[in-house]
Amino acid sequence: MRARLKFLLFTLLAWPGLSAGERLPIDDKQAPETRKDLEAIQSALIAALPKVRAATVGIELEEGFGTGVIVSADGLILTAAHVSGGVKKKITVVLEDGTKLKAQTLGLNSETDAAMIRITEPGTWRFVEIDRNDSARLGDWVFALGHSGGFDKNRGLVTRLGRLVRLANSTFQSDCILIGGDSGGPLFDLQGRLVGINSRVGNEVQENMHVPMSEFVGKWDDLLKGEFIGEGPFTKKPVKGSGFLGLATDARPEGGLKVTKVGKKTPAETAGLKEGDVILKLNDTPLAKREDLQNLLKEMAEGDVITLDLLRGGKNETLTLNLGAR
Amino acid sequence: MISPAWGQQNLDAAFRSTGSAVVAAFESQRAVLQTSSAVLLDGREESGYGVIISSEGHILTKASEFLQLKKPTITVDRTKYPDVEMLAMDPEWDVVLLKIKASGLVPVVYAPTSAVPQGTWVVANGVTTRNARRVLTGIVSANIREIPVSGGPALGVVLKEGSKKLEIEDVAEKGGAQEAGIKKGDVILKVAGKAVKTISELSDALKDYKAGSKVEITLRREKKELALSVRLTAKSELFTEQANRNDQMSGDFSNRRSGFPRVLQHDILGTSKIVGGPLLDLDGRCLGMNIARANRAESFAIPVEDLKTLAERLMSQKPTEK
Numbered sequence: 246m247r248a249r250l251k252f253l254l255f256t257l258l259a260w261p262g263l264s265a266g267e268r269l270p271i272d273d274k275q276a277p278e279t280r281k282d283l284e285a286i287q288s289a290l291i292a293a294l295p296k297v298r299a300a301t302v303g304i305e306l307e308e309g310f311g312t313g314v315i316v317s318a319d320g321l322i323l324t325a326a327h328v329s330g331g332v333k334k335k336i337t338v339v340l341e342d343g344t345k346l347k348a349q350t351l352g353l354n355s356e357t358d359a360a361m362i363r364i365t366e367p368g369t370w371r372f373v374e375i376d377r378n379d380s381a382r383l384g385d386w387v388f389a390l391g392h393s394g395g396f397d398k399n400r401g402l403v404t405r406l407g408r409l410v411r412l413a414n415s416t417f418q419s420d421c422i423l424i425g426g427d428s429g430g431p432l433f434d435l436q437g438r439l440v441g442i443n444s445r446v447g448n449e450v451q452e453n454m455h456v457p458m459s460e461f462v463g464k465w466d467d468l469l470k471g472e473f474i475g476e477g478p479f480t481k482k483p484v485k486g487s488g489f490l491g492l493a494t495d496a497r498p499e500g501g502l503k504v505t506k507v508g509k510k511t512p513a514e515t516a517g518l519k520e521g522d523v524i525l526k527l528n529d530t531p532l533a534k535r536e537d538l539q540n541l542l543k544e545m546a547e548g549d550v551i552t553l554d555l556l557r558g559g560k561n562e563t564l565t566l567n568l569g570a571r
Numbered sequence: 572m573i574s575p576a577w578g579q580q581n582l583d584a585a586f587r588s589t590g591s592a593v594v595a596a597f598e599s600q601r602a603v604l605q606t607s608s609a610v611l612l613d614g615r616e617e618s619g620y621g622v623i624i625s626s627e628g629h630i631l632t633k634a635s636e637f638l639q640l641k642k643p644t645i646t647v648d649r650t651k652y653p654d655v656e657m658l659a660m661d662p663e664w665d666v667v668l669l670k671i672k673a674s675g676l677v678p679v680v681y682a683p684t685s686a687v688p689q690g691t692w693v694v695a696n697g698v699t700t701r702n703a704r705r706v707l708t709g710i711v712s713a714n715i716r717e718i719p720v721s722g723g724p725a726l727g728v729v730l731k732e733g734s735k736k737l738e739i740e741d742v743a744e745k746g747g748a749q750e751a752g753i754k755k756g757d758v759i760l761k762v763a764g765k766a767v768k769t770i771s772e773l774s775d776a777l778k779d780y781k782a783g784s785k786v787e788i789t790l791r792r793e794k795k796e797l798a799l800s801v802r803l804t805a806k807s808e809l810f811t812e813q814a815n816r817n818d819q820m821s822g823d824f825s826n827r828r829s830g831f832p833r834v835l836q837h838d839i840l841g842t843s844k845i846v847g848g849p850l851l852d853l854d855g856r857c858l859g860m861n862i863a864r865a866n867r868a869e870s871f872a873i874p875v876e877d878l879k880t881l882a883e884r885l886m887s888q889k890p891t892e893k
Contacts, residue, residue: 275586275592276585276586276590276592276593276595276596277593277596278595278596279596280596280599280853282596283596283597283692283853284853286692287690287691287692287710287853290690290710291688291689291690291691294688294689294690383580383581383582384582384586386588388690393817393866393868393869394817394866394869399714399716399717400713400714400716400836401713401714402713403712403713403836403838403868403869404689404690404710404712404713404838405710405712405838405868406588406690406709406710406838407587407588408582408586408587408588409582410581410582410587411579411580411581411582412579412580413579413580414579420587420588420589421838422838422840422867422868423868424817424866424867424868424869425816425817426817427868450840450867451587451589
């Protein structure tokens with residue numbers, strides 16, 4: 246309990262000056278009755294869209310495409326765990342205008358489908374406000390954004406309007422119709438506050454599930470630290486020893502491992518390792534024997550990020566890459 | 572409606588965004604659909620809608636869906652019109668102009684522009700009762716754009732395998748080749764005057780054309796050469812596309828859902844049968860005509876500017892020969 250209180254204080258300090266979560270009158274009506282009510286929904290949605298679209302990103306995956314949303318000026322992104330797929334992986338995110346940005350996955354909660362990503366390029370990004378006060382209620386008008394079916398620059402992001410139709414533990418259901426590619430995308434209230442992250446659909450078109458913001462807020466620090474939380478079902482924990490680099494080395498008498506062969510289409514080749522390079526350190530651990538490298542890799546898994554200190558043509562270089570799957 | 576924060580809460584069906592209580596707010600737009608949209612029936616089965624564009628009974632609808640109907644009849648408001656005449660067709664937009672024997676109908680009022688902001692309410696026909704239209708509602712949900720042909724343009728022929736020439740083994744039903752009178756045994760010699768000898772040369776020659784456009788094909792039939800103007804057909808129109816994962820979760824979608832020069836996209840949730848009717852704004856003005864349900868999250872309408880031009884062109888054409 247104490248830890249929880251501490252944490253809440255931290256979040257309040259980190260996000261000063263947010264609105265206290267006033268509600269729109271239309272959200273307190275059971276149903277719109279008049280033309281004026283319909284216009285209230287329409288004008289709020291039209292006003293909110295440009296700002297939130299600028300903060301919504303596409304996420305390029307090895308297979309397929311997902312969506313995410315920037316929630317801080319320095320490029321923190323919220324998405325779904327089944328989109329980020331793992332922790333501390335290098336990935337690419339795409340703004341609506343097609344600008345590609347380098348990013349890295351942070352933590353994820355494999356039980357609720359929540360995940361964080363950070364843009365690793367310097368810059369200031371447009372971002373959206375999070376509904377930290379858990380102010381979303383059943384029946385609220387909401388809208389979902391996503392790169393439905395994948396990125397399409399001419400089409401842009403696809404907007405869907407609906408209501409919150411079911412609130413249950415760790416899941417919001419809306420009647421905003423989602424499809425593949427929308428996963429990880431944002432669900433907003435009519436004021437453009439982020440209330441959920443698109444997660445999955447049921448058999449019926451009305452069954453569209455979102456991860457509520459409370460699931461992110463409650464695990465904020467762990468997600469930020471890059472923790473892999475839970476045992477699924479949304480993401481499988483990588484198995485130790487499943488990481489693959491794809492090269493052969495020989496130990497040098499003076500220390501370091503000389504690369505004697507780089508396998509085709511391996512993570513080593515993709516990262517640009519070449520025959521003749523000397524690997525001095527892996528994640529700051531000096532390498533003297535081939536077993537040193539093997540023992541370090543044994544403790545790692547597919548998708549893990551490693552940093553190699555190299556000697557290439559007499560010069561020192563550093564290379565960062567993701568391990569592949571064995 | 573606001574109840575304690577946790578535990579499971581469900582919103583009654585009536586208050587969901589497609590529920591009866593919400594839809595009731597769209598009564599004035601529903602009244603427009605009642606008189607200015609046509610209901611297409613095939614026998615007793617409701618099979619799509621139409622846009623009424625003249626008081627004398629001119630109606631636009633989706634061509635590829637209309638051509639499927641065995642015994643088409645039309646209902647406007649509460650009146651049944653058993654005789655439906657087909658006046659003209661535009662294969663590129665997949666629109667057909669129909670005529671019923673009527674007078675005093677209320678044509679749609681065109682909206683001044685389809686360039687409305689995303690998030691604008693739109694209203695379309697839903698499944699109707701015998702006497703009353705029902706509405707489906709949604710919003711404009713993406714940028715106006717072209718939908719390129721899925722799978723590219725095709726002639727609609729099957730070529731003989733293992734043959735050293737481009738000999739036609741079969742002609743697909745409903746394809747441009749059949750319309751132009753291409754026959755089994757014909758040999759393709761040229762595309763737009765350029766000689767083609769192999770399948771890859773043929774597909775290269777066709778790849779930059781759009782489905783719906785016409786191309787001159789030179790053939791050898793027996794010992795004569797002849798040139799025919801052939802409408803290129805969308806591959807998706809000829810063959811059932813292989814369903815991808817998104818299609819599998821979409822339920823039904825339109826057979827033809829690509830190859831449109833420009834579409835207005837919206838999120839109205841309907842079946843593939845809801846196409847052909849008008850898409851209205853809150854003022855009840857026609858923003859466009861529904862032309863395809865692409866998947867569960869995306870539906871397309873022909874934007875009003877294009878629809879107006881198309882309507883004028885089809886109205887000025889002579890009746891098609893059948």
